Amino acid sequence: MPPLTFIVDPKGNAPVYRQIMDQIRYAIAGGTLVPGDQLPSIRELARDLVVNPMTVVKAYTELSHEGTVVLQHGRGAFVTATGRTLSVSAREQLLRKTLVQVAVEAVQLGIDAPTAARLLSEEIRNLKGTSHG
């Protein structure tokens, strides 16, 4: 199992389980976690993050519903071939939810759509770049 560091901020703007989910997705997108990797056990992660184990359970369960991870009875949680079990449109639907907030902020800051798209492409490129580092 690759060394993973999760950081959650209980005071943060999202529930802890969502933060865990986001970080796992981030790790998958960035290549730190590859399909077949085992996620930390619930006990371990709860202990490291000092959070209620049910929060970790919820995060893992939600991720398994999404298809990002699979829970194997008696063995643990494993990363699936990322989102492959979800159709393209389903994946796009998930992304759209996050993009609404970005759109709102872009408008707030007076940034137009092409500039916002350019910034997004740059960020994705950076992410893909670090995954091979």
Place this chain on the structure above:
Amino acid sequence: MVDAIEITDMHRRFGRTEALCGLNLHIPAGCVYGLMGRNGSGKSTALRILMGLVRPDRGRALVLGHDLSNATAGQRAQVSYVAQGQRLPGWMTADQLDTYCACFSARWDQSYLRELCRRWGIPRGLAVATLSGGTQRKLALALGLAARAQVLLLDEPAAGLDPVARRELLDALVEVLSDGRSETVLLCTHLVSDLERLAERVGVIDGGRLTLEGRLDDWQTRISRVQIVYPDVAMPTTTLLPRVLRSQREGLVQTAVVDGLDATILAALRAQPGLRVVQSAVSLEDIVIAVLGPSAVPEAAIPLTTPAFVET
């Protein structure tokens, strides 16, 4: 399935003070519940009534379906109570307390108590009265956890503990929650950050009754702070905001903590001519202060030019 903790229409008066007036609290088994409220709001009284230490004037308090003031020792052994004001018998040592408490419950875990004493640096052969206040509290907590009870009632367990000890307590609670026995925990604390880590459900008690209750996840998702800048002092405060927990308008600026401010409403607000709207996250502490405190939200004003979610 029977609720782990059931308080129905609880009333209790001390002299002329009404500590509890119509408290209703139902906690399902296996839930970690955070109860917040000001000092004197009735949290401690509610817990004492649950344990059978104080009799209510009216109402019913059941733990795992039993009234603990009338239950058998075996039923009482399923519940562990650690409170802020509790003092341990001064002449007893930790080892003596271990043997003493072990007599009363088949579930008592002596090896776990020894483990906690070792981890937390509690000397086992010294009389309790010779230990520092913080160490006494830690010992009380260790005793509470070693009971391996199904229901844990914790009233300000971390009060008087230094930050390291507080973290040790959190670690122990996480460990207890991880052992798969689905303990129910009712945690009363002012340290709201602890609840943000541990609680599944939270409630706010004010003036002897529960004023706000819900799942922590829901609160964190649904409740946010919004700051609206009006172009004109005379412009009336908008009515578009959904359920408002607390709102204050000072001249051009309105700050409010709201429940259910989604993208649609936000767009509608921003569509209003001249209105500048900034939405930001709000911590559990802020929510509690908004619900309990005076109408002014006591937070540094969010700079108007900073976008809602600041990248760090």
Place this chain on the structure above:
Amino acid sequence: MTMPASVSDPRPSSAAARTAASANGTTRSIMRGLIWRERQLHGSLVDAYVAIWVIGIWALRLIDHPAVLALFGFLLAAQLGSRLGSSEWKEGAEEFLFALPPTRRQRFWIRGAAGLVPVVLLTGLGAAALAWNRPAELWSLFSDGPFCEPTPPQAVSTWLAVFALSIAIYAISYSVHAALPRKGGQSAIVVVTMVLVLSLPVLVHIGTTGELLAEMHLHVDITRLLVALIVTVLVPLIAVQRFARRAPAALS
């Protein structure tokens, strides 16, 4: 949502600890625990009384008259009763102690019985020894001196009365302190209750009124004495315990 066992580590085994604890939680172990604590707290007091008893009755024969034995017995009973009755409150740890598994009822009766034992043994055996002149006979085995003087003769019922009164005082003192641990003036309440509850048996036992009653053709016999004893002990115990259960027990 239950925690799926599949994704958690195997639980560290504390099976060994669990089997060792299987003897705990029974009524016997609860008794053991409660009595252990009382013995730690009041053991030295009881030891002191035992010492006085040995020295007073047997060695120096200072306790030779029912009145002196009564003083000894009453003091023992009152003191033990008050200490045991409000035992949890004495050290300021009542909130911790009350939250432990033993029920109110168990605490009340087990502790009460534990305190009754020294009272019964010391006054009972003391009264019996003096009534049947045992100390004098013991001394006469070794010497010829003044310690061999027999105890001045008393009616058996007088000794019995001392014994019974000690028990009654214990029962009342214990019950009053158990019911009203935080109010002041428990001693006053004990005395008043004593006077009310025991006035009749006292009058009957101590003698002068016995003659009066004999003139009225009332005979006092052992059976009635025992019944009176049982009533004077159990009635306050039960009545006060019921009262304690109904009264609001405010901690703060």
